[in-house]
Amino acid sequence: MPETPEFRLHNTLTRQTEALMPTETAASGAPLLRFYSCGPTVYSFAHVGNFRTFLTADLVVRTAKALGWEVRYVSNVTDVGHLTDDDVADAGGEDKLAKALASKEGERFANVWDLARHYTGGLVADWNRLNLVEPDVRPRATEHVTEQIDAVCALMEGGHAYETEDGVYFHVPSFEGYGKLSGNEAADALRDGLRELVQDSGKRDPRDFALWKKDPGHLMQWHAPFGKGFPGWHLECSVMAQKYLGTTIDLHGGGEDLRFPHHECEIAQAEALTGEPFSRMWIHTRFLQVEGEKMSKSKGNFLTVRDLTVAPEFGGREDWGAPVDPLALRLLLISGQYGKPFNLTRKALEDAAKNRQRYVDALDAAQNASGADVDRDLAAGLGEELDEAYADALDGMTDDLNTPVALAAALRGANAILALARGPGLDAGMAGSAMGYLQSIDSLLGIVGIDAPDVPADGASGGAGSSAADAALGAEVDALLREREAARANKDWARADALRDEIDALGVIVMDTPSGPTWKRA
Numbered sequence: 001m002p003e004t005p006e007f008r009l010h011n012t013l014t015r016q017t018e019a020l021m022p023t024e025t026a027a028s029g030a031p032l033l034r035f036y037s038c039g040p041t042v043y044s045f046a047h048v049g050n051f052r053t054f055l056t057a058d059l060v061v062r063t064a065k066a067l068g069w070e071v072r073y074v075s076n077v078t079d080v081g082h083l084t085d086d087d088v089a090d091a092g093g094e095d096k097l098a099k100a101l102a103s104k105e106g107e108r109f110a111n112v113w114d115l116a117r118h119y120t121g122g123l124v125a126d127w128n129r130l131n132l133v134e135p136d137v138r139p140r141a142t143e144h145v146t147e148q149i150d151a152v153c154a155l156m157e158g159g160h161a162y163e164t165e166d167g168v169y170f171h172v173p174s175f176e177g178y179g180k181l182s183g184n185e186a187a188d189a190l191r192d193g194l195r196e197l198v199q200d201s202g203k204r205d206p207r208d209f210a211l212w213k214k215d216p217g218h219l220m221q222w223h224a225p226f227g228k229g230f231p232g233w234h235l236e237c238s239v240m241a242q243k244y245l246g247t248t249i250d251l252h253g254g255g256e257d258l259r260f261p262h263h264e265c266e267i268a269q270a271e272a273l274t275g276e277p278f279s280r281m282w283i284h285t286r287f288l289q290v291e292g293e294k295m296s297k298s299k300g301n302f303l304t305v306r307d308l309t310v311a312p313e314f315g316g317r318e319d320w321g322a323p324v325d326p327l328a329l330r331l332l333l334i335s336g337q338y339g340k341p342f343n344l345t346r347k348a349l350e351d352a353a354k355n356r357q358r359y360v361d362a363l364d365a366a367q368n369a370s371g372a373d374v375d376r377d378l379a380a381g382l383g384e385e386l387d388e389a390y391a392d393a394l395d396g397m398t399d400d401l402n403t404p405v406a407l408a409a410a411l412r413g414a415n416a417i418l419a420l421a422r423g424p425g426l427d428a429g430m431a432g433s434a435m436g437y438l439q440s441i442d443s444l445l446g447i448v449g450i451d452a453p454d455v456p457a458d459g460a461s462g463g464a465g466s467s468a469a470d471a472a473l474g475a476e477v478d479a480l481l482r483e484r485e486a487a488r489a490n491k492d493w494a495r496a497d498a499l500r501d502e503i504d505a506l507g508v509i510v511m512d513t514p515s516g517p518t519w520k521r522a
């Protein structure tokens, strides 16, 4: 039996490419990878740049599973606390969601909760369109405020945090390892060019960052021992990662901009709380660019999944030409290795669509093979070629997610199937090898579409009858139901009724059964 390859990744923490080694073992005896990847802030649709980063996480999960590992994969939804000036540790500016609500686009939402729900639904729908693996847990910041308040209290008790008139701050000098991920240690380095740090005269060190912002006027606010307000953005991820994955996790990821300040601050909070290492490895995806610039919601130069994959009459972008199959877009977004910047062009999208068609044709040929015997030698040759192609693809993926190598190998196999299908034809044996190959490539890279969820052609996140739309709606309703159950358990009947109204407004009927609530579309 061939040896299972090591899974090597560039660890941003050590600046070395290292073997990823899960420390836990699943009940099945397989290694268990515990992995947290930062999700989006749901103040608008995620753009394809955000998806480049989510796809890196997706490929980590798929590669680990291809090695026979089990994976516990958590990717959050940020729905409170992410402020506009987030390139310094102690961010200032407005809450991104509140700002979106105040914009022209925001007028169609009743409130900030409604806005967050809408874009979370859109996120899940686009996640399905691009055939990303569903995380085991997709926690929301707003549903983990109690845990965040507890963490703030513990940090204060441990001497790592203090209160001012404006909030509660993490005291950076109280944590020795600050700067180990990003190299940003000195206050000067945190100044980020010409922008001034947020001024709170009560702060003890300019590097200190907010764990809690006191703001009784904020649209989303919670009672806390240190005053009404909302949690800082950095806090949610370390708290939710530790809640769902444990004190020390195997791998934590996000886009390159998160290395500092977001991840540096996560490390400080988590390690100050437990005294243990937070994540053993860190992986950061370089930016997707358009015309040489970072694609960014804030810059407005962004393209969404639906811009590129649905027809203009349903809101697709006309200036980007005909819509492409979502899996062609996926193929394009993973075609550059995650550690290198990647420039999106129309030409590359067209090339990706052509390559994707090779898989569609190969699958069609395998599914419609004649069944008659063709040639034993040819059949054996195809089997060998496909085994080799798959092994090369897996080797590429385990070599720091080298997708250019993996995709070239995968395409070699598809082309071998097509060459036979268009020549002597595929017999039943060959069709079996071809199907097995396409299944394995699909599990590893997600580009063949055998198990991809159905998606609506109009790109809707709430259209009736589509499984992507259903998944989005289902995620929303389930989250609200869980919240309503928690409110009932706390005898908070007013909150439970308000949640029931929110659920009704989604157009579903809730049925309370002995085994808990269920729902269906109205």
Ligand SMILES: Nc1ncnc2c1ncn2[C@@H]1O[C@H](COP(=O)(O)OP(=O)(O)OP(=O)(O)O)[C@@H](O)[C@H]1O
Residues within 6 Å of the ligand: 038, 039, 040, 041, 042, 048, 049, 050, 051, 052, 053, 096, 254, 255, 256, 257, 258, 285, 286, 287, 288, 289, 294, 295, 296, 297, 298, 299
């Ligand atoms: N152009 C990009 N290419 C790759 N990843 C990106 C890009 N822009 C953002 N990301 C990553 O996407 C994830 C979600 O980002 P988030 O929703 O917080 O972005 P944002 O800061 O609100 O929006 P933007 O950065 O577009 O203004 C993060 O891991 C972030 O690093």
Ligand SMILES: [Zn+2]
Residues within 6 Å of the ligand: 038, 039, 237, 262
């Ligand atoms: Zn995060």
